[in-house]
Amino acid sequence: MRRTLMLAWANIRGAKGAAAGLLGVAALAALVLNLGLMMLLDYGKAFDRQADRANAPHFAVSESRHLWTEEQATWLADHPDVTQVEILEALTSEATIPYNGAEVPATLIIMSVDTPHSLDRLIPMDGAQPLGDGDIYLPYMDKVGGGLAIGDAFTMTFGTQKLTYRIAGFTNEAYFSSPADNIQLAYLNQATFTALEAALPATQVTLALASLTDRDLGDQFTQDFSKLFVYDNPAVAEAQAAGEPSFISTYRYSTARYGRTFMVDILSAIMVVFAGLILVVALIVIRFRVRNSIEEQMANLGALKAVGYTSGQIAWGIVAQFAGLTLVGVGAGIGLTYAALPAVSKALEGQSSMIWTAGFDITTSAVTLAAVVGTVLLVTLAAAARLRRLTPLTALRAGLAVHSFRRNNLPLDRSHGSPTWLLGAKTALQAKGQMIMVALIVAVVSFMPSFALSCYYDTAVNNEEFVRTIAGEMPDALVQVKPAQGEAVLADVQTRPGVRKAFGYSRSMAMLIDGNPVWAFATEDQEQLEGRLLYEGRYARHENELVMTPVLASTLDKTIGDTVTLSLGGEGADYLVTGLIQSMNEYGMLVGLNTDGIKRVLPSYQFDEVFVYLDDIDQAEPFLDAVAADLGEAVVATLPMWTMAQAQLRAYGDLFGVVATAILVIAIVVVVLVLYLVLGATILRRRRSFGIQKALGYTSGQLMRQIAFTYMPVIAAAVLAGALAGYLAFGSMMGGIFRWLGIVSVHMQPWAAGSAVLALVLVPFAFAVAMLVARRIRRVSAYALATE
């Protein structure tokens, strides 16, 4: 064993630069893999830890106060799975709030800071000031994602009023703080709360919070509650029909968790995949280095065999050398993970509004160590196995057929071009295996940034398709109306100049479908919808037709042509499924009907929103201001939906920008490391050849160019192939990611200019790196060669 280790150490000392390069690749693979795994495995748990600290509920319902019944309170209190219930008074409304430099829609729950509650405890963050009159506490997401600060004025539209408060602090809110659907819990002092409560009675709600014996029971519990009191509640339907406040919304633990962590889950999955690719690159390079090392040290190995070392001892010496380096590299990579965690956590906060402080995670470290070192061991052992075929005599004569030139490519007396170029090309043609290896690595590392750049472009720069995909049907402007006056408002809006199209719409009506909870949207004519909703079949045209999401179709085991029963408040009717629509809204439990269809179960139905599509989207705000001014009380609220959605979703773009940059940097580092290792090894192996050429009169510059030319055609082709593959695969890969999120048909386009620029930058960059690495040739002396 000692001899084996001595051999390994001697080998490492003999090639310090290459050892450092391998160490770097191993560290990089371990860093990305460990970080990805930690995010994947710990980020969700971090939410659980935060929720536990705040004693977050596992179920909540916010319901217009006049709808809240003693029966509901009793059901909650007596349920065997419930360990604690709190019934609180709060205000809730759809709102528009300032966020990240824009006005965005939010569901805002407001409580008095003096309302005692132990569930979902109020945890003010550092720097929070006492709440005075006109002050507000907001969740931390408004600081890290929304860019707001203590002392800022916070102007929002809440209910029908525009209100301005001074931000006095931020809370580490666990439950009602979801960047995904923008649900937020804010606090006012008692006096301010009471004044607002009196001014906006329609926003008064009962907020019931329940803690369960097991947080995993939250989904089933929410469904049971919803079936009894939400989806089939005639009081809700009657209130809706009468134009009375009919707010009712349930919040479950899994949704709160998902809203905070789903984007990080996507990112971590990408990182793990990317780490896998880096590992593959590392393994290819290590295999190359092992084989190269054996060829280089052939005579030494023969001498060792001649003096009695066994093949096993020598092989283990090589394995120990690479495994040892990898072990140190992985250790460094894991260490770096923890050094990078604060910065990574900070970058993720904008999306999750969660302060992630992960301690040392032995599981992910062990998995990372086992994955990287284990695969390196296997590859090294396999590559070193050829030593068994080597007899001492063959080795001493350096006779293991390492070079078996059979074909004289590009004979110099008949080929055209400079000798530098021709000699480079000859070498490339004689080292096909190595060229394939380099091509594979470079193609892989070009693919990832090409893909990531398109992600960034489509989410941050030109995010129209992304918004259409994520947000479903998105009008340019939305006018919330009192249902009784909806038709009048619609008629007025349709005649206004600049209006391309307008129609009545209702979102999120709770119902039951074949006994299962579902949310319904309705519009007069579904063919007027412009979002990327329908992907199979056709929209509902008749009163007995509906469209549904694939998630729901799968839950009900129904498809186009099947019949389902929709019921609301005891009224039920059968419908034919005519099409499948995609939506991330309402967790995919969504059906769409036309007005005649919805009236079969809700005869008193009147739409409560007018969707407006304008000739010029930039005119949305002045248009809405005019509508609000002209139509007065008939209008409940106005929202420039398209601009708001774009602004809200731009946060994802920012995150993808960080990811794309990180992937680009990693790709560049990998290109540098691979070129350093491969070219370094090549120079070492061919130093005799370069020495001879120097003696003949080749200058160092010519030899440097020759080395670079050897690899550049392959690198250029691989960069182009990788960038092109990233461009071409973007659609199908995004399709895969969105299918996972419930969106079946995605029309996001790859960013051709991004991929092209990447290729145009990477190729000369690789050439520059190759020339830089090849500078080592200057140290190869013709004289040293001649006197060797």
Next chain:
Amino acid sequence: MSQPRIQPIEPGQPVITTQKLSKTFSTEGVQQHVLRNLDLQIRSGDFTVIMGASGAGKSTLLYALSGMDRPTLGQVTFAGRDIVGLSESELARFRRRHCGFVFQQIYLLDNMSLMDNAMAAGLLLGQGRKARAAIAARAANLFDQVGIDAATRAKFPAQVSGGEAQRAATVRGLINQPQVLFADEPTGALDQTSGTAVLDVLTGVSRQGQTVVMVTHDLKSAKRGNRIAYLRDGQIVGDLDLGEYQGDDAARDAQLRSFLVEMGW
């Protein structure tokens, strides 16, 4: 980048002159003075043989004369131009134009055919279509002269004998019509027959007027030269001109043996 200007040299005139040439190697603080204030002239058209005991500095001298290595002190003048002060790149250009080499270890590029080995050197001085054709024709002519047929020229070094490889290396050394062909123990790694063939080639080109400088410790090889310079303790301690014994092999042989005995060889 300026090219060193080398003037054409008439036969018998000095082509290389060294003045107070010194070379010192330092190994772990210990200095070894291999060449000491060495003065030497190499005349154009001569077949100069440098002899001496092992470690006397023969190869070091050869590589200092050819611009392959830099002396620690002193001057090397190649046809009137001091080459010691040239940069690495200038020295490379100087070598490709004015020097040819034949090494003991042969040092052919093993991934190229024998013909390509010659062309790789030749193309350094001409790359156009016409120049390429001229270089290829010259290479073919030289291969014919050294007795390597067309089929053998297309083979890789590993596929031919040591003698054939060294003759191919000689063709490579001559392809650019150098002013001086430097040969460092050219028969050292060859059997007797192959060695003789290589020496025949060197003798042949010398008779055609090619200046040759050869390092050897082999008597049979040394006999091919017309001038013997003997190196001891870093200095030329004996210089024998065999030119006057042209055509009288016995007298040459006797004179050389007597010289070497005198030198303590």
